[in-house]
Amino acid sequence: MFRFKAVPVLFAAAILAIGAGCGDDDDDGGGGGGDGGGGTQEIVYNLPTPPSTLFYPALVAEELGFFEEEGVSPDLAPAAEEISATAFLDNGDADVSFADVDEIILARSQGGEHQAIFSPQHTNTAGVVVPGDSDIQDFSDIEGKTVGLESEDSTRLLQAMLDTAGIPSDSVDTAVVGTSGPLIAQTFEDGEIDAYVGNSSDFTALAANGVDLRNITPEDVAMIDGNPLATLPDILDSKREAIVGFLRAWAKGQYVGLVNREVVEQIAREKVPAEWRNEASGEAALDMAIELMQPDDPERIGDLRPEVWDTGQQILVQAGVLEEGQTIDVQEALNDELIGEINDWDRAEVEAAAEEYAGG
Amino acid sequence: MRHKVLHALSPKRLARRLWPPLVFLAILIGLWELALAVDYVSERILPHPKDIVVSFWELIRSDFVWDDIAATLWESVAGFLLGSALGLALAIPSGLSPIMRQMLGPYAVALQVTPRIAIAPLIIAWAGFGYNSKIWIAAIIAFFPVYVNALTGILTVDEDAREMFRSLGASRWQTFLHLMVPGSLPVLFAGLKTAAGLSLVGAVVGEFISAERGLGVLVQQFSSQLAIADAFAVILMLMLLGLLLYGVMEWLERTTVFWLHDGRLVARSRRRAARAEKKLARNGGVPPRPRPTLVGRR
Numbered sequence: 001m002f003r004f005k006a007v008p009v010l011f012a013a014a015i016l017a018i019g020a021g022c023g024d025d026d027d028d029g030g031g032g033g034g035d036g037g038g039g040t041q042e043i044v045y046n047l048p049t050p051p052s053t054l055f056y057p058a059l060v061a062e063e064l065g066f067f068e069e070e071g072v073s074p075d076l077a078p079a080a081e082e083i084s085a086t087a088f089l090d091n092g093d094a095d096v097s098f099a100d101v102d103e104i105i106l107a108r109s110q111g112g113e114h115q116a117i118f119s120p121q122h123t124n125t126a127g128v129v130v131p132g133d134s135d136i137q138d139f140s141d142i143e144g145k146t147v148g149l150e151s152e153d154s155t156r157l158l159q160a161m162l163d164t165a166g167i168p169s170d171s172v173d174t175a176v177v178g179t180s181g182p183l184i185a186q187t188f189e190d191g192e193i194d195a196y197v198g199n200s201s202d203f204t205a206l207a208a209n210g211v212d213l214r215n216i217t218p219e220d221v222a223m224i225d226g227n228p229l230a231t232l233p234d235i236l237d238s239k240r241e242a243i244v245g246f247l248r249a250w251a252k253g254q255y256v257g258l259v260n261r262e263v264v265e266q267i268a269r270e271k272v273p274a275e276w277r278n279e280a281s282g283e284a285a286l287d288m289a290i291e292l293m294q295p296d297d298p299e300r301i302g303d304l305r306p307e308v309w310d311t312g313q314q315i316l317v318q319a320g321v322l323e324e325g326q327t328i329d330v331q332e333a334l335n336d337e338l339i340g341e342i343n344d345w346d347r348a349e350v351e352a353a354a355e356e357y358a359g360g
Numbered sequence: 361m362r363h364k365v366l367h368a369l370s371p372k373r374l375a376r377r378l379w380p381p382l383v384f385l386a387i388l389i390g391l392w393e394l395a396l397a398v399d400y401v402s403e404r405i406l407p408h409p410k411d412i413v414v415s416f417w418e419l420i421r422s423d424f425v426w427d428d429i430a431a432t433l434w435e436s437v438a439g440f441l442l443g444s445a446l447g448l449a450l451a452i453p454s455g456l457s458p459i460m461r462q463m464l465g466p467y468a469v470a471l472q473v474t475p476r477i478a479i480a481p482l483i484i485a486w487a488g489f490g491y492n493s494k495i496w497i498a499a500i501i502a503f504f505p506v507y508v509n510a511l512t513g514i515l516t517v518d519e520d521a522r523e524m525f526r527s528l529g530a531s532r533w534q535t536f537l538h539l540m541v542p543g544s545l546p547v548l549f550a551g552l553k554t555a556a557g558l559s560l561v562g563a564v565v566g567e568f569i570s571a572e573r574g575l576g577v578l579v580q581q582f583s584s585q586l587a588i589a590d591a592f593a594v595i596l597m598l599m600l601l602g603l604l605l606y607g608v609m610e611w612l613e614r615t616t617v618f619w620l621h622d623g624r625l626v627a628r629s630r631r632r633a634a635r636a637e638k639k640l641a642r643n644g645g646v647p648p649r650p651r652p653t654l655v656g657r658r
Contacts, residue, residue, distance in 0.1 A: 046489075050571060050581075051572060076489075077489035077570075078489065078570055078571065078572055079489065079570040080568070080570060083484060083485055083569070179580075179583075180584065181583060181584050181586040182586055185586070186402055189402070202584060208586075209586040273422065273424045274578055274581045274582065277585070277587045278585045278587040281586060282585075
C-alpha cells in the first residue's frame with residue numbers, strides 16, 4: 001500500500017515557503033523603518049542599479065563609517081528602469097528615490113507632490129553616441145539614420161532631442177537593442193544601427209573594451225542632471241533627520257571620490273568585485289562615476305540648478321510628452337533647504353578618514 | 361546493495377551511459393568553434409568554450425559568487441514550494457468538487473496566459489525589493505503546472521478502483537487518501553519537475569528587474585561590462601542549478617512513486633520480504649496476524 005512518508009515533509013517545506021513568501025523580508029525595502037538597532041534610523045533609498053561603482057558614494061559612506069556616524073542605517077531598494085522611481089515613493093516602498101528629472105516633472109504635472117532635494121550628478125547620465133569613424137558629426141546629422149535604443153523608455157529622450165534639433169521624428173528609424181554591451185557593439189559593427197541612445201555606463205564599458213565611440217548628445221540635454229533625489233513632503237517631515245544624515249554621509253562619500261580616487265577604487269573592488277572582473281570596464285566605470293559627480297561648487301555638493309530643470313521641462317514640452325497647460329512651477333519641485341545642512345561637515349576630517357583607510 | 365552500486369559505477373557501464381551525451385557535446389563544441397573560426401559569430405557575443413570553463417572555474421573559486429548562488433537558489437526553492445503548495449491547495453478542492461473547478465479553473469488559466477514578464481515589475485512594486493518579490497514571481501510561474509497536473513491526476517483516477525472503494529464502504533477521506541493521492545502522484549510529479557525548472561526562471565526574471573544579488577544580477581553586470589565569458593559562465597551555473605532542482609525532484613519521485621520504477625519496486629519487495637522472514641523467525645515460525653487493510657497490499 002502507498003505510504004505517505006514524503007508528503008508531510010513536502011507539506012512542512014511548503015508551509016515554510018509560504019512563511020517566507022508572506023512574511024517580513026530581511027532584504028525588503030518596506031518603506032518604513034523607524035529606529036533601527038542602537039538608535040540608528042532606517043532609511044530606504046531607491047537606485048536604478050544594485051550596489052555599484054557607478055553610485056560609489058554609498059559604498060564609500062558605508063565602508064568608512066559615514067552612515068554610522070550620522071546615525072542612519074540605509075537600506076537599498078534597487079529597481080531597473082521598468083519601474084518608475086517616483087512610484088516607489090507613492091507606494092511607500094522607499095523614503096527617497098534617485099529618479100530622473102523628467103520623472104519628477106511628469107509626476108508633479110499629474111498632481112504628485114514629489115520634490116527634488118539633492119542632485120549629485122550635474123551631468124546627464126543618458127545620451128547618444130555614434131561609432132568613432134561615423135559620418136555623423138553632430139546630432140543634426142542623425143536624420144535618415146537608424147537609432148538603437150536602450151529601452152522603450154529611451155524613446156522619450158530621443159524624441160526630445162529630435163524636436164530640439166528640429167528633426168521630424170518619422171525621419172529616423174529606431175530599434176530597441178537593450179543594454180547588453182556585446183550586443184550593442186555587434187549591432188554597431190554590423191551596421192544595423194548608426195547611433196545608440198543609452199546610458200553613460202554602457203558607453204564607458206564599450207569604450208573601455210576597444211569600441212571607439214563619439215558622444216553627440218546635444219549640449220542642452222547633456223547638461224540636465226542625472227539621477228536627482230526625490231522624496232515626498234510628508235516623508236521629509238517625518239524623516240527629516242534621517243534623510244539629512246543619509247545625504248550628509250552620501251556627500252562625504254562623494255567628496256572622497258573627488259580627493260582620493262585610490263580609496264574609492266579599493267572600496268569598490270572589495271564591495272562589488274563582479275564589476276572588476278573586467279579591469280578595463282571597472283576602471284572606466286569608476287572614472288566616469290567620479291566625473292559625473294563633480295559638483296559645480298564643492299562646498300555645495302548635490303545643489304539643485306533650477307535653470308537645468310527649466311530646460312528639461314522645455315524639452316519635454318517640445319517633445320510633446322508634456323502639454324503646455326500641464327507644465328509645473330519648477331521652483332516648487334526643487335527644495336534646496338537641506339543643501340546647507342547636508343554640506344555642513346569638515347572636509348579635512350573626511351580626507352583624513354580616507355587617508356587612514358588607505359594606510360590601514 | 362553495495363554490489364549493485366559498484367556494478368552501476370563500473371567503468372564499462374559508466375562509459376556506456378556517458379558516451380551518447382559526450383559525443384553530442386563534442387559535436388556541439390566543434391560547431392561552436394567552427395562558427396567562431398569562420399567568423400560566423402563574433403567572439404564578442406560568443407566566447408570560446410574554453411574561456412567559459414576558465415571563467416566558471418575562477419568564479420566558483422571566488423568568494424562573491426556563492427552569495428549570488430545562494431540568493432537565486434533560495435528564491436527558486438521557496439518560490440517552487442510556495443507555488444506548489446498553492447497549486448495543490450487549489451487543485452484538491454477543484455478535483456473533488458465540480459463547482460470549485462468551475463470557479464477556479466478560468467482564473468488559473470488566466471494567470472497562466474498572462475505574460476509574467478509584464479507583471480513582474482508590478483509584483484516587485486507590491487511585494488517590495490527583497491527576496492519576497494522574487495519568491496512570488498517564481499511561485500506564480502511554478503503554480504500552473506502543479507495545479508493542472510494535480511487536478512488531472514485526481515480526475516483520472518481509475519473508475520474501477522473507485523467503484524471497488526465504494527463497494528467496500530470507504531469514506532470520502534479514505535478514498536481520497538488511499539486511492540486519489542497515490543493515483544495522482546505520477547502525474548503530479550511530472551508537474552512538480554516542470555515547476556522546479558520554471559521557478560528558477562521566475563527568480564531570474566525578478567532579479568533582472570530588481571535585486572541586490574543573485575545570478576540574474578551577475579549576468580546583467582557581466583554582460584554590460586562586456587565580460588561575456590563570465591556572463592556565459594553564470595548562465596552555465598544557472599543551467600546546473602536547474603539540473604540540480606530537476607534531479608532532486610526526480611529522486612523524490614523515484615522514492616515516493618516507487619511502484620512505477622521496477623528496480624525500486626523489486627528492492628522494496630525484497631526488503632519487505634526480508635523483514636517478514638525476520639519477524640517469522642522471531643515468532644518461532646508463526647506468521648504475525650495481518651493488519652486489516654482497506655484494499656489488498658500490492
